[in-house]
Amino acid sequence: MPSKPFAITLKPGTSLANLTGTWRTARPVYLDRLPPCNNACPAGENIQGWLFHAESGDYEQAWRVLVQDNPLPAVMGRVCYHPCEGACNRGQLDSAVGINSVERFLGDEAIKRGWKFEVPAHGSGKKVLVVGAGPSGLSAAYHLACMGHKVEIHEAGPLAGGMMRFGIPKYRLPRDVLDAEVQRILDLGVTLKLNTKVASIDLSMRQGGFDAAFLAVGAHIGKRTTIPAGDASHIVDAVSVLRSMEGEDKPMLGRKVVVYGGGNTAIDVARTVKRMGGEPIIVYRRTRDKAPAHDFEIEEALQEGVMIKWLSTIKQAGAGEITVEKMELDDKGFPQPTGEFETLAADSVVLALGQDVDLSLLDGVPGLEVKDGVVQVAPNMMTGFPGIFAGGDMVPSQRTVTVAVGHGKKAARHIDAWLNGTNYESAAKHELAEFEKLNPWYYSDADKTVRPMLDIIRRQTSFDEVQGGLDETNALFEARRCLSCGNCFECDNCYGVCPDNAVIKLGPGKGFEFNYDYCKGCGICVAECPCGAIKMVAEDI
Amino acid sequence: MSFQPVKFYQTGTYTVGNRLLAPDERSVQANQMRGNSINSGHRACQGCGEALGARYAIDAAMVESNGQLIAANATGCLEVFSTPYPESSWQVPWIHSLFGNTAAVATGIAAAMKAKGRHEVRVVAQGGDGGTTDIGFGCLSGMFERNDDVLYICYDNEGYMNTGVQRSSATPPAARTATTMPVGPEPGNVFGQGKNVPEIAMAHGIPYVATATVADLRDLEYKVRKAMRMHGARYIQIFVPCPLGWGTASHDTIRIARLAKESGMFPVFEAEHGEVTSVLKIRNKVAIGEYLKPQKRFAHLFGKHAHPETVARLQAIADRNIRKYGLLEEETD
């Protein structure tokens, strides 16, 4: 064939010789932004990270990513007050992703499937004492064990779990779930000594030859208040009531039980009483919206027939009855007495006014600072005495299981560093993936999946778990509602929308790269990235 | 919906790809090995909607024809930015003849293939709105009327952009162009009767007519691929914002296209043999102002010397589209 006509006819695809990248004044760059859920998680879970695997149905991988931060997902999926969901960007679109329910699904799935933690191949030769087998202690033990340290837990009580067992009723956390997750930690080679109260930390460490200690004894001593009371009055504290629920001898509270307080513990006690056939009345000095208990718990309690007297204080407790005074809120929202009184039948009064810490084991340890009844710790969770770290309810913090688990993780990292003679520096936080950074158009409309609730009769009469779990289908659905804020989920948008084919798709799991030879810097990829994982950076011209 | 919605996934069917979709449900553009019918190095402006729309469409047509595709191209931006001597961006056999004859050139190619018995080779003609709705209209209508085996794709950016943003018969009322300046008592383009070429195409009774936007890739690909499975004259008009001509930010190209559809200004539908068979519903209806305001070509309608009555007339056009095509979900229920 004769040669093709000069200039008029061109070879295909030859424009590659024209590097249009030189036109650019700003370049797009990929970045990971911090998803608000991760940011809000007290346990520091990589929520978006594990949801990513759950979305593809790889639940084991999702669970494994999850337990890198938190060894108790089945517990967490039940008792965590999920601040992650409050922060979830999807809440601004329709409703927050049911992170907690997916977490529970993964935790339950792990128990069902018998997934185990990987035992580290090499030991460090160091020994760490953990005092207290509550969430914080278990968490620390788990993380330390994973790092290769020899861990021994000394627990004063008869069973592991701490407040998870003795503070949270069964209907919220079935004990077999708790047992399974505790056992999985022990399977890592962690030694658990029950009924072993550490009287002196100094002594225990020396006796056991421990290189470091993590104290997580919790707060078990119910706070008392001064209520003028007759001899016949029956006043007990909430922690004792809940703890005795775990033993053989159930508490004797009578039929009419007044629970004094407005926190989650008060609700737990009232609902427990209801299940035992009693008639609980919660007395709280402020209003419902001022109550520290979570509103959904109040709502569930009310559904179950728990009575609540708002704006009331107990003035006097006598035999079979109490006197309450009505309160009103002042301008600043504080309750003030009104002088109006009322008498209520009460076989017993349960005080749910918070807990104090038993710090006796620290007696004689030099350098410790105790303030407001709790041990002060440095940012690395170490007390004033080198090698002794502390966390959970015994240090200044919000007293939740999740916070405690987070303390355990954090302390473990610092203990590990301390044992190695180094400092642990946590990675700098990425910038936050705010809703404004997203392009929500690309997400399908999908409302949150509602978890099944136990029927009301059984909720009032049994300790069966109230909140059901998700099955696989709706757990998957829920996982897939995740917007993957700030983190590429390989939706191919940047790859597709580039008018200049300047995005290179690297293949599954490998993400994308910009081809700056051709990228003209139009910014469409940034505008159309659903999850805000690209930003424009000015070129240095 | 113009396609069966895929099983729910994180991003449904809106993103280009989705790692969770089965391979046969994935878009052509999501494919790591996609053809890139228009190669990198083309000279389109930053954020060019036409470059994007053309790659979307031709890549899809290439896949559906198993690579047996020939494209004819009208004079215009697409032609100029893709084939300045000595470099071509096209990876498909491609010809540019004139501004107004693309449909006829494509007819000729199709006739040649038929005469040669090469029935597997398919033909696409493409041009901008000027080359389609104005100067190429005669050839287009002839191609429709004979039902020649050509898919004609019009990349509608509502004006003559190649020559410096002049008005075409696809330019919307009130828009500023170089020949409809925002001066005098009725600034911008006239409120004419419009020229709805998709409907004119439908009036020819051809097998397939569709509209699409670069904001909805999956719908666009579905339509191109469906059209490619059919024979006879087919017409697809793709809405492609022009950052330069419309005075929009280069990163807003897709957003503007989305707003055009969501406001009802650009109805997205398909029709077979002259009858509308489906419309793409508005998902989040927006007032016309939301579509107009990011565009400098409508800037004279807002601000100090605003023309609210003109905005209202434009809203009325959008409302008429919504009524006529049943673009809102409840209206057709």
Place this chain on the structure above:
Amino acid sequence: MFQIRIHGRGGQGVVTATEMLSVAAFEEGRHAQAFPSFGSERTGAPVVAFCRIDDKEIRLREPIMEPDALIIQDPTLLHQIDVFAGLKPDGYVLLNTHHTFETIGLGDFAKERDRGRLCTLPATQLGLKHVGRPIPNVPLIAGFAALSDMIQLASVIKAINEKFSGKVAEGNIAAAAEAYALVKEQMKEHAHA
């Protein structure tokens, strides 16, 4: 070279007549050239067509201004245009009419001419009779063959068969034969007169 000019109106088959004449001549091994007056051919408008016959190649492309023969398909044209313009003094004239030259008002014209070269023929009636349509062209070219002896009736029939087939061909051949006979009859009368 022999040059024939045919006058008629659009729709009367004037152009076809010259073409068939040329084909008949070609069938006899002669060179022939037929061409119309190139108007926009509208029904009823005056139409002229030409035919040249020669024994050598015909190169000339001018319209026929001095015909050797005239065929007038429509006598009403006589009042409208000068159909006889340029006709050679000894030229042939074949007129479609059931009248005579005298009764149609051409008595004076006929007197100045060789009566043996003038003839009328009711060609429209022949067309109606044999083909069912008032198209006079085929009878007229057959009549011309009889009048001038420039071509044979057999060649006219060959041209008819090339142009038409079946019943239409048969009808035209019958019309041609009758026309040929009628003209020969008239010629005989003139010869005796």
Place this chain on the structure above:
Amino acid sequence: MLKQTEGSKAVAEAIALCRPEVICAYPISPQTHIVEALGEMVKAGELAPCEFINVESEFAAMSVAIGSSAAGARSYTATASQGLLFMVEAVYNAAGLGLPIVMTVANRAIGAPINIWNDHSDSLSQRDSGWMQLFAETNQEAVDLHIQAFRLAEELSMPIMVCMDGFILTHAFERVDIPAQEQVDAYLPPFDPRQVLDPAEPVSIGAMVGPEAFMEVKYLAHAKQMQALERIPQLADEFKKIFGRDSGGLVRTYRADDAETMIVAMGSVLGTIKDVVDEMRAEGHKIGVLGIISFRPFPLEQVRAALIKSKRFIVLEKSLAVGMGGIVATNVRMAVTGSGLRGFTAIAGLGGRAIPKSSLHKLFRQAEQEKLEPVTFVDLDWDVVNKQLEREKQNRRSGPIAENILFDKGMSSSAKFG
């Protein structure tokens, strides 16, 4: 096979013998009979494989041919007059893209005033379009030139117009020798395109070419036509070998050997001229004829060689460069630049005005005596023209010229009855 047939029909048969694969047709007098006949052959299955496309305009006709030719199909169309002008943009484009389309132009005048009759204004308006233009003298030559045109066009990848006088040739019944299919097949190989749209080997045809290469592209087109000057006589020779006929070539002379006066012309009028020349020769005039077959490329050398021995020449042409004179004459005069030959231009036959022998006799005799203006308008009615010019001098709004002329000539209906 010898046939007594219409020129259009003969050309249609010749085209069919060339095995075209795509034919586009749009009706315009006087080319309609050609495409009508081809359409019937395709419809009847006699011409296959072939696609016959009834397009919506001449612009589309040429555009379809551009597409089909670029896709490797032998492509043909026909047009005339306004139709050629309507497709002009595509005409230039086909040449620029180097697509070997063959198009019959049934030459016809260009309006206004609208006029359907023959002259050469249409093709000559496209003399610089990049198309080759071959002019047929007879219907036989029209047939033969089409066959040669496909061969030449495809060899050089350049389109060709075969020009034949509208009505005078297209509608004339005369003797034509229609070649046999085997002969045409032996002469014309299958189309092997220089460039082709094919998914197997993608190319981009029709690039935008800037100042850095545009002149080279144009020169290459010119160079190809220069090559055609060599190929046209060779192809005519080859044609003679297979078909046994002298047909085509660049130019043809008649009785030119000792001619002192040469008549130069194109197309069917050459026949009339030859008759006149024979008559004048018989009277002892030393007069001869130069017929130009290839107007593009223009055979400067051959024209010069044919004229150089004479004393004078007159170019008789059916075209007018308004404001200048002759078009063909300008080209011919360039061929004899510096020779000292006297040259005259005669504009004749515009809009179908008959060119009778009598007028030619007069003209040629005047030419012999060199008693001609540089530009002569043959058979112009000076009376009518002068009247109109006078009217226009008197009154700016002198009314429509054509109507006035008809009035002056006593041909308008208002003149007759008014």
